[in-house]
Amino acid sequence: MATQKKESEKELEVGEIIxxxxxxxxxxxxxxxxxxxxIAAIVGIVLGYHYGYAKPQGEKAQLAIxxxxxxxxxxxxxxxxxxxxxxxxxxxxxxxxYGSTKTGNLAKAYAGICYYKLGDPQTAIKRxxxxxxxxxxxxxxxxxxxxxxxxxxxxxxxxxxxxxxxASNANNAVLSPIYLKKAGIAYESLNQYKDAIKVYTEIxxxxxxxxxxxxxxxxxTRAEILLNK
Numbered sequence: 001m002a003t004q005k006k007e008s009e010k011e012l013e014v015g016e017i018i019x020x021x022x023x024x025x026x027x028x029x030x031x032x033x034x035x036x037x038x039i040a041a042i043v044g045i046v047l048g049y050h051y052g053y054a055k056p057q058g059e060k061a062q063l064a065i066x067x068x069x070x071x072x073x074x075x076x077x078x079x080x081x082x083x084x085x086x087x088x089x090x091x092x093x094x095x096x097x098y099g100s101t102k103t104g105n106l107a108k109a110y111a112g113i114c115y116y117k118l119g120d121p122q123t124a125i126k127r128x129x130x131x132x133x134x135x136x137x138x139x140x141x142x143x144x145x146x147x148x149x150x151x152x153x154x155x156x157x158x159x160x161x162x163x164x165x166x167a168s169n170a171n172n173a174v175l176s177p178i179y180l181k182k183a184g185i186a187y188e189s190l191n192q193y194k195d196a197i198k199v200y201t202e203i204x205x206x207x208x209x210x211x212x213x214x215x216x217x218x219x220x221t222r223a224e225i226l227l228n229k
Contacts, residue, residue: 061098064089065107072110081114105132109142121149140170144179151186160186164199177203177212184219193227 067088072080083090089097091111098104112128115121128146133139147162163183167176180199187196200220203213 061094061101061103061107064094064098065091065103065110068094068107068110072114075117077114077117081111081118109133109138112142113145116145116149116152121152125149125153136170136172137175140166140175140179143169144175144182147179147182147186156186156189160190173207173210177207177210180207181212181216181219184223188223188226191226193223196223197227 068080068083068091071077071088072091079088079090081090081092083093091107091114094107095104095111098107108127108131112124112131115124115127125146128142128149131139131142133142143162144166147159147166150156150159150162160183163179163186167179167183170176170179180203184196184199184203187193187199197220200216200223203210204216204220207213
């Protein structure tokens with residue numbers, strides 16, 4: 001009997017919960033309907049943006065950048081950057097039209113390189129800084145190139161910060177020693193030989209199999225001699 005009583009009480013509780021839920025739905029059905037409609041509208045907007053705008057824009061950007069990349073590979077940097085006004089859209093035009101797409105973002109990196117190659121490091125810095133990416137190779141390379149641009153402008157101290165950032169972000173035996181060595185040479189140009197020795201030693205100890213490590217003892221010795229003068 002006790003068991004039956006407990007089961008009966010549970011059934012009453014469940015029934016009461018269901019009844020209350022039904023009452024809540026009935027009482028607030030208008031709000032619930034509005035909420036569902038709002039969610040559906042948001043989903044519709046997101047899907048509409050993706051398939052009606054973002055995806056087509058991305059496809060157009062990919063077609064446009066293909067021609068510009070061909071000229072870039074031929075070292076025709078001015079043409080790759082600005083196009084020819086007829087059948088080639090340059091990186092700058094791609095940025096203007098498709099800047100919000102992944103391809104438009106990549107065009108910013110390309111444009112930065114072009115400006116650097118064309119002898120305009122200041123504009124190159126602006127374009128390279130506008131590039132947003134986390135690719136383990138491209139992103140550190142763009143950061144390192146900003147360092148090269150700062151060297152070109154005579155701002156060696158700022159260049160060093162970007163070389164070290166590039167080395168840290170890359171964190172691999174291919175790119176990191178390249179930028180550490182650049183940082184070391186830049187430190188030497190500022191007569192900061194202790195800092196130069198530090199980054200050179202990091203190459204020797206952490207990236208001992210890299211190309212940069214093959215003659216790094218020469219750089220360490222030179223910095224030590226200059227430090228002790």
